[in-house]
Amino acid sequence: MARKPPFRAVAKIDPDALASFQAGIRKRYSNDQILEELRASAERLGRSPTMREFAADPETAVHPQTVIEHFGSWNAAKREAGLVPRRFATREELVGLLRKLGEELGRVPTAKDLDARRGSMPSKSLYWHTFGSLAEALREAGFDVPLGEERLERAVEQGATLARKLKRLPKFADWAAARGKDDGLLTEWQVYRMFDARRGAWSTFQFLIKERLDEEGVGVGSDGNLG
Numbered sequence: 001m002a003r004k005p006p007f008r009a010v011a012k013i014d015p016d017a018l019a020s021f022q023a024g025i026r027k028r029y030s031n032d033q034i035l036e037e038l039r040a041s042a043e044r045l046g047r048s049p050t051m052r053e054f055a056a057d058p059e060t061a062v063h064p065q066t067v068i069e070h071f072g073s074w075n076a077a078k079r080e081a082g083l084v085p086r087r088f089a090t091r092e093e094l095v096g097l098l099r100k101l102g103e104e105l106g107r108v109p110t111a112k113d114l115d116a117r118r119g120s121m122p123s124k125s126l127y128w129h130t131f132g133s134l135a136e137a138l139r140e141a142g143f144d145v146p147l148g149e150e151r152l153e154r155a156v157e158q159g160a161t162l163a164r165k166l167k168r169l170p171k172f173a174d175w176a177a178a179r180g181k182d183d184g185l186l187t188e189w190q191v192y193r194m195f196d197a198r199r200g201a202w203s204t205f206q207f208l209i210k211e212r213l214d215e216e217g218v219g220v221g222s223d224g225n226l227g
Contacts, residue, residue, distance in 0.1 A: 029062055031080075034070055037062045038081040047118045048083040094122055094130060098141040108143045111153070115215050128157065148194075152208075155191050159209040160216070169206045169224040 041049045041057045049057065051064040051074050064074065071077035101109045101121060111124045111134055124134050131137040135150030162170045162178055162185075170178070175188040195201035210220045219227030 029066060029070070031070055034062055034067055034077065035081040038067070038078060038083060042081075042083050047123070048078060091130060094127060094137065095141045097121060098127075098137060098143070102141070102143060108138060108145065111157075111212070112215050124157075151186070151190075152194055155186050155194065155205070156208050156212050158185055159191075159205065160212045163209055163213060163220075163226060164218070167226050169209055169220065172202050 037060055038049070038054070041054050041060050044057065044059065045053060054060055054067075055064050067077045068074055071080060098109055101113060101117070105113065114121050114124045114127075114134075127134045127137045131140065133150055133154055135145045135153055138145045159170060159175075162174065166174060172188055172192070175185070175191065179185045179187055191205055192201050195204050206224065210224075213220055213226070221227055
C-alpha cells in the first residue's frame with residue numbers, strides 16, 4: 001500500500017494567512033521588551049542563558065521561540081542584548097570583546113574582570129578552550145602580556161582545578177602525584193621556580209590559588225580545605 005504524504009495539513013496552510021498570524025504573535029512583545037527579558041534573566045543566572053535556562057526561568061514571561069521569531073536566531077538575540085553566545089562565539093568576537101573591555105578599563109583585562117562581568121563577557125574557560133590560555137587571547141587582541149605572566153596564570157588555573165578535585169589546596173607532593181598522571185600540568189619544580197625557589201614559595205602559590213577560588217565563589221578555610 002502506498003504511504004500517504006506526510007504533513008498534509010501543513011502543506012495546505014495558506015502562506016499569507018500564516019504570515020499574518022505570525023506577525024500578530026510577534027506584536028505581543030516589542031524587541032526592546034524581549035531584550036530586557038534576556039538581560040534580566042542573565043542577571044539572575046549570573047551568566048548568558050541558554051534557551052533551556054531561559055525557558056525554565058520562573059520570572060521570564062517570554063518563550064524562547066518568541067525570541068527567535070523576532071530576531072531570527074537565539075544567538076542573534078543575545079548579541080543584540082549585549083550578551084555573549086556561550087557556545088558559538090567566534091574567535092573574532094572573543095578577541096573583539098577583550099579589546100572593548102580593555103578600552104573600558106584602560107588596562108589589560110584579567111580573569112577577575114571576566115568573572116565580574118558574567119553574562120556580558122565570555123567565561124575565562126571559553127578563552128582557555130579557544131586560545132589555549134587567556135594570555136594568548138589577550139596577545140591576539142593586541143595586549144602586551146609577558147610570557148612569565150602567562151605561565152603563572154596557567155599554573156594558578158591548573159592549581160584551582162586540582163584543588164577542586166582534592167577538596168583542599170594542593171601540596172607540593174599532591175602536585176607531583178597529579179603531574180605523574182597528567183603531563184599537561186607544569187611540573188612541581190617549574191611552579192616552584194616561578195617564585196625564585198625561595199622560602200615560602202609554595203605557600204605563596206597556594207595563596208594565589210586561594211584568591212582564584214575566592215573569586216569563583218569557592219571558600220577556602222584557614223587549614224586549606226575547601227568549604
